[in-house]
Amino acid sequence: MKLRSLQRHLASVRRMHLGPSQRGLRARLELVAEKSLGVGTFLWHTLDRAEDLDAPLLHHLPRGGGEKDVRVFTLGDLRDATERYARWYHAAGVVRGDRVGIQSEDGIANFVHFLAVNSLGAIPAPVNPNMAPDTAARYLARLEPRVVVADSGRLTALLEAAESPGALGLTVTQEEIDAAGPAGPLPTGYPYRHGDRDPVLIAHSSGTTGMPKAPVLGHRQFFTGKRPRILTMPSGPQDKNLLTFPPSHGSGLSYMMMATLTGVPTLVMEEQRGPAVAEAMRWWKPTVVIGFPITFGELATLGLEPSAAAHVTTWLATADASHEAHIRELVRLGRHREGGKWRQGSRYIDGLASTEVGMAVFQNIHGPDTEAYQRCVGYPEPVVEEATVFDEHGKRLGPHEIGYIGVKSPTETLGYWADADLTHRSKNDGFWLTGDIGYYDEKGRFYQYDRATDVIQTVNGPVHSLPTEEIVLKACRRAVDCTVVGAVSPADPELSEPIGVIRMQENCDDTAEHLLSQINAALRKAGMHQLSALVVCKGENDIPLGVTGKVLKREVRSAYAKILVADDDLRLDVARVRSVRGELGQLPPAGTTAGGKPGAAA
Structure with missing residues (x-):
């Protein structure tokens, strides 16, 4: 009894310093050292080491909701x-290797489906709730799913868009699953024990x-980059995460995994727009604060009150690299520790990521006084064994050669x-081609200049x-x-000329003519x-965004x-969105082809 009392006392002391849900250093070290730790097993290993299963962990904020609408999950x-x-799922006949499609706006439901499907050895295939029904139906049908779960309105739209009644397998609404009572026993051997290369996610x-x-994405492969972050993610006694990734996205699932492993309280938002995030x-x-660059861009330009960011130490962005103008605004806010005291200014961790590589592969850390911009995406992440640049013929290029x-x-x-075939064409000499155009310098820092399809x-x-x-921003x-x-x-x-489509703040009265003159001077x-x-627009939907932002x-x-070659009548139609043709006269030299040297005009 004395030993148990001492253990309870030590646990209570640790909680005083960390908070009830957070994993202490010993527990996190044990998790990192666990050889079988991976996507398919992390929940069960965390349960084994958690001291309080009833402490608040994930806080779910529904779309359009406020502080009083938050649902708490331990x-x-x-x-x-x-x-x-x-x-x-077991009662519905789902077994190892089956694909299960999920299209739900409920952030925590996406995570629970992900956990449950993997616990049976089946493969979750979550779909962003913003994906158009015809696209989502065709995408899911290619996977030949055993089951598709969706919010009732989305499921109706999916079934109407499906090419045949059975293309989506067994279909059920999210509401039906939530309302269902106990559905029989768990299968023998539950939870499923994953092998290193067992699939755990089909991420679109x-x-x-x-x-x-x-x-x-596989059990060991998808988790490899996450293992060291169990120790490096901010997890002090005062830390709280705000997660704005779509919960159906691989990044959203990744950071809910990290919150589970570290025990850091995390607010999971269904909304990614800047004003909603600022209010939260x-x-x-x-x-x-964790999110896509589009969210941070809106926070930076739509007016984030310094008091709302007063506790922020870290902005963590991934997907495309972020814009310098937005980063500079955000790192002025928040605080950081220096000399044992809190000082003004935060850090911005900018990660150029690839869904196919399951994480950010390059990282650039910015602060109030850093200057590594000029489309610099930083150094390869430690987990990356090697990074390089190829020309169009597959030959390796040297420093400052674009490819x-x-x-x-x-x-x-x-x-x-x-x-x-697509898998094969995405590789060269053992390297995965990310689809980005860029170069590296003598220090080994990489620069992203474009997507290959957008040059x-x-x-x-x-x-x-x-x-x-x-330059425009x-x-x-x-x-x-x-x-x-x-x-x-x-x-x-057969050729093109560059045009810009710019979204301005709603209270901006600058004309397109004035803005174009200002931009071209720069x-x-x-x-x-x-x-x-x-083209100048002010509505948040006037620049079309994909489902991942x-x-x-x-x-x-x-x-x-046809904006540059249209006749006057067509040009008048375009003028309704306030477009204006620029000068096509003497232009500086353009950028370089793959394998060329980057210049000022690149």
């Missing part, structure tokens, strides 16, 4: 919900180039579902859109977002190719392809 709640869903890509791809920050008072970025990493996808081929040579967007401080694409060139219909000063037209440049290109 580790015990996650275990019980996982087992309840697993019983339902953003769909920026068309139908979303379906990379398969006022009462949640997070120390770490196709490739990485060699144990976190690489197991391949695209049922598409061996603009002009009469003067190729122009890379991302460095151009950086720095020249227009009231811009919320900007995208640069190619439009058909009046000089040659581009000339930087020695870069000028824009030939500018990335700009759909293919749709922007399609919408404004």
Whole structure:
């Protein structure tokens, strides 16, 4: 009895310093050292080491809700919900290797489905709730699912869009599963014991180039980059996470896993827009804010009160690299420890990520006084074994030569579902090609200049859109977002000229003519190719975004392809969104082709 009393006393002391849900250093070290730890086993290993299963852990904020609408989930709640869903799936005939499609807006439900399906050895395939029904139905049908679960309205839309009645397998609403009582026993051997290469997730890509791809992520592969973060993620006694990733996205699931492993209280939001996130920050008072660059861009430009960010020490972004103008605004806010005292300014961890590699593969850490910008995405993550750049013929390039970025990493996808050809074409010399155009310098830092599909081929040579967007956003401080694409060139219909589509704050009265003149002056000063037209918009949906928050440049290109060659009547239609043609006269040299040297005009 004395030993048990002492253990309880020590546990209570540890909780005084950490908080009831947080894992102490010993527990986290044990988790890191556990050889069988992976995506399919992390919940059960965490349950074994948790001291309080009833402590608040995940806090779910529904779309449109406020502080009073938050639902709290403990580790015990996650275990019980996982087992309840697993019983339902087992009764429905789901077995090892089956695919289960999920399309729900409920953030925690996505996570519980993910846990439950994996606990049976089946493969979850969550779909972003914003994906169009016809796209989602075709995407899921390719996976030949055993079951598809969706919110009632979404399931109706999916079934109407499906090519045949049985294309989606057994279909059931989220509401039916939630309302169901106990559904029989768990299978023998529950939970399923995963092998290293067992699939644990089919994660769809953003769909920026068309139908979303379906990379398969594995038990050990998807977890490899997360293991060290159990020790490095901020997890002090005052830390609180605010998670704004779509909970159906691989990144959202990853950081809910990290919250479970570390025990850091985490607010899981269904909404990713800046104003909603700013409002949640006022009462949640997070120390770490996690999201896509589009969310941080809106926070930076739509007016985040310094008091709402007063406790923030870390902004953690992933997917595309973030824009300098937005980073600089955010690192001025928040606080950091220096000399034992809190001082003004926070850090911004910018991660260039790839769904196919299961995590950020490059990382650049910014602070109030750092200067590593110019589209610098930093050094490869420690888990990346090697990163390089290739030309169009697959030859390795040297420092400052622009080409196709490739990485060699144990976190690489197991391949695209049922598409061996696409998997093969995505590799070169043992490297996974991320789809990014860029280069590296003598220090080994990498720079992202474009996506391979977005390079603009002009009469003067190729122009890379991302460095151009950086200049646009720095020249227009009231811009919320900007995208640069190619439009058909009046000089040659086989070539393009760069145009900009810019979203300004709603209270901005600058004309398109004034903004274009201001932008092109900044581009000339930087020695870069000028824009030939500018489209100004103020609505949050006027620049089309994919389901993961990335700009759909293919749709922007399609919408404004003829803006430079249209006759007056068509030009008048475009003028309703306040577009204006720029000068096509003497232009500085454009950027370089893959294998060339980056210059000021790149």
